[in-house]
Amino acid sequence: MASRRGVLGGLLAAGALAGGDARALAAERGTGDLGIVVERASGSVQVVETTGRTSLGRIAGLGDLSHASAVFSRDGRHAFVFGRDGGLSKLDLLRGVVAKRVVQAGNSIGGAISDDGRLVAVGNYEPGGVRVFDTEALAPVADIPAAYGPGGTARSKVVGLADLPGRGFAFSLFDAGEIWIAAVPPDGPPEVRRFRDAGRQPYDGFVTPDGRHYIAGLFGEDGLARIDLWRPELGVRRVLQGYGRGEEPLPVFKMPHLRGWAVAGELVFLPAIGRHELLAVDRRDWTERGRVPTHGQPVFAVARPDGRQVWVNFAHPRNDVVQVVDTQSLQVAHAFTLGRGVMHLEFTPRGEQVWISVRDSNRVEVFDTRSLARLDSLPAESPSGIFLTARAQRIGF
């Protein structure tokens, strides 16, 4: 028995500092409070920590990071960054290096990691489909072309890729109007279930926090599509049919994102396409329960982890504001004007802080979500997505 003398006995005394603007990245530290901030214009990310709210360093050379997103290994040490140019980069957050990088497609749009942490899947526009890699070496494991049409010769863009329990993934085919559910067993080919006629032009999708419902937003129809993954035999059902998409001929400046996890108590909050409002949907029967008028066209609507607030950012040209919606009263309780280009926001897992990227002011702003006081403001080069390692511990992130 090692007793209190210690198993490693203080082999490592101090961390080390090196390189450029790196400040304090040390190898011996916990990873539960780490995250990355995407610096879109420079193809880099900053590694940050949310306990002292500091930047630990920068990792560059990641290619085109417009619309980039990330998932994390189950131990929180590695980030997998999905670039728009098809690049898939595995970052070692402890050492601050690119551990591995492959360019796996010509144009891609996000990805997911399997529940066992062994597989990373990427949704591709070109060539349309999903490619699956092992998380250790980024070696190819499976290729799922999004084939459709006569003879199955066409390839659809893939959007809304989300993980499911059981080494599973759900995703939508924009051009084909289909939703596919795939499981990738440890041995043998992927098992794919196709749902045809899911709806016209699904543009994004998400899985509810319990992994049960997959929801796809439809650009070509006035509604959303839903599959109950516990009862897939029921097929695709419509949600909020006729909510008003296109009712007013507002131009759509930016497609909203559905990955905000705005599941708050009994309600799910969804951005309405082309409208200045959020839709509040009953989680039990998927009917509309109310609408919240907002400052602009919502892009991300993200629930604070306790579900008592939903924080919202907006499309150009109204993208300088963040609004805080009270989920009990369905009213906007507060608004911040933060500068042009509020791109993304991410809560710490217990919700006491929110990190907000403001592109044109080159800042990441950190707020206390109860007092609404600004806790810190960190410099960053045109920051966009913010992703914390706690995502590794959630279904469907």
Add this chain to the structure above:
Amino acid sequence: MASRRGVLGGLLAAGALAGGDARALAAERGTGDLGIVVERASGSVQVVETTGRTSLGRIAGLGDLSHASAVFSRDGRHAFVFGRDGGLSKLDLLRGVVAKRVVQAGNSIGGAISDDGRLVAVGNYEPGGVRVFDTEALAPVADIPAAYGPGGTARSKVVGLADLPGRGFAFSLFDAGEIWIAAVPPDGPPEVRRFRDAGRQPYDGFVTPDGRHYIAGLFGEDGLARIDLWRPELGVRRVLQGYGRGEEPLPVFKMPHLRGWAVAGELVFLPAIGRHELLAVDRRDWTERGRVPTHGQPVFAVARPDGRQVWVNFAHPRNDVVQVVDTQSLQVAHAFTLGRGVMHLEFTPRGEQVWISVRDSNRVEVFDTRSLARLDSLPAESPSGIFLTARAQRIGF
């Protein structure tokens, strides 16, 4: 900019092994997949990881660990272990050592960590009350005696201590029949709100995953007590009044635990005291929706993170079995006979594995929760509680 050359540049090559049965505890690793297994009889814990499903080493010298529980720092590096003898031990999981230890009371019963990670609170039987320490040095921050009765001279045992958003804690006073809500501001004394006449002999309590409802089980009454923490002005309300506690004069072999987080979709599953059944309660209106007959008196009823199953263990003498309840049909779907003294069970955060401690066989059994296949069996000395670092990322754990 540090670019791909790396911020730390490979300062650390390999981990090191040392001491007794320590196998692979290395300082440079992620902490998101770590956990501890309490070895009650020997006053030690094993540090384990759930990716390769191995034990990394043992940390001893922790005193009386009967009924011990643990919480984790927000970075996942440190565990705070609450011993029955009032000992509060801060463990460094990366180095495998006791970083700090205080004996803060004569008899204690679990604790909680604040949402900002700065405070650790301990619920004490003797002297009755809550003591709060800073997580850095375990220095005292606040003392909240559970004073009640004429002149406030009596001290009640404290049970069911849970964290709340905003550096808050909720707990119950067994002898006083009260529930208290306390917030500990960064400066100034704790702000305590007392709810008197909460019910007779609250024996445990928990907070729902959204931090909204605090529920206390009552030993002295046929029902439970609930406070809506978003509307505390409504006071304490009864849940499941008259569910049948004491209806059949079964002896109560072991008090059930309510911290199982058996919140599954729209239902909350609660062990019925002294009965061989689980109660299924509607999360929206807190009325009974059904009962599940079980093998014995439930001790822990824990929802798989997707909420599709609840796994249950039982009191002596029927403590050799684990049952799996399907939350849709409210039926027992499977049962395992694992040996005498099934003490605790813990899911990995995305639910693909469950770890189960079996005291008398000196094993921790790990199962795949979908195939129900046994993945691994690890030796441990009289294992009891199992706690994974992902708890740091949850409200109310």
